[in-house]
Amino acid sequence: MSSTAVIERRLRFAILIYLWAALLEDTSLFLIAWLLPDVWFQYLHGVAPVGLDIAFLRRSAGQWAAFALAQGITLWCWKKEPVWLVIVAGVRFSDLFTDISYVLAVPSLTTLGWVCLLPPPLLNLIGVVIMLRGYKVIVGRGAS
Numbered sequence: 001m002s003s004t005a006v007i008e009r010r011l012r013f014a015i016l017i018y019l020w021a022a023l024l025e026d027t028s029l030f031l032i033a034w035l036l037p038d039v040w041f042q043y044l045h046g047v048a049p050v051g052l053d054i055a056f057l058r059r060s061a062g063q064w065a066a067f068a069l070a071q072g073i074t075l076w077c078w079k080k081e082p083v084w085l086v087i088v089a090g091v092r093f094s095d096l097f098t099d100i101s102y103v104l105a106v107p108s109l110t111t112l113g114w115v116c117l118l119p120p121p122l123l124n125l126i127g128v129v130i131m132l133r134g135y136k137v138i139v140g141r142g143a144s
Contacts, residue, residue: 007134007137007138008137011130011133011134011137012134014130014134015078015085015130015131015134016075018126018127018130018131019071019074019075019078019088020075022067022071022088022092022127023068023071023072023075026064026065026067026068026071027064027065027068029060029061029064030061030062030064030065030068033057033058033060033061033064034058034061037049037053037054037057037058040057041053041057043110043112043113044109044110044112044113044116044117045106045107045108045109045110045113046108046109046110046113047108060098063095063098066091067091067095070084070087070088070091071088071091074087074088078134082134082135082138082139083135085131085132085134085135085138086131086132086135088127088131089127089128089131089132089135092124092125092127092128092131093124093128095120095124096120096121096124096125096128099117099120099121099124100121102117103117103118103121
């Protein structure tokens, strides 16, 4: 019997939807930030990049690529290796703080920037809860 057999259908669905959505989001962020940094700054900030802006954006892109990799691996093997759910929870938890820091530190945001950058901290927190809940249920410590 699969280790996910003990997970209720809703939780399994939430894990899969969250992992796929986060994988798509982080892959898209990586591609836009790395390949089209001018588009990032124009649409989210209404300014052209200056100084080290593109270098720092591409540094963030590297982090998003790592997040996408972790989520892709988790999609592939979480049913047999549920510890990957905890790994993704850690990834999403760390991004919660970078998202908040970015919104607080950025000198300008367009309306689209606000719409795109305000939800991620809450969504990351929700992802942490889903992933940790899934792990606890699979290993038998959170079935209550």
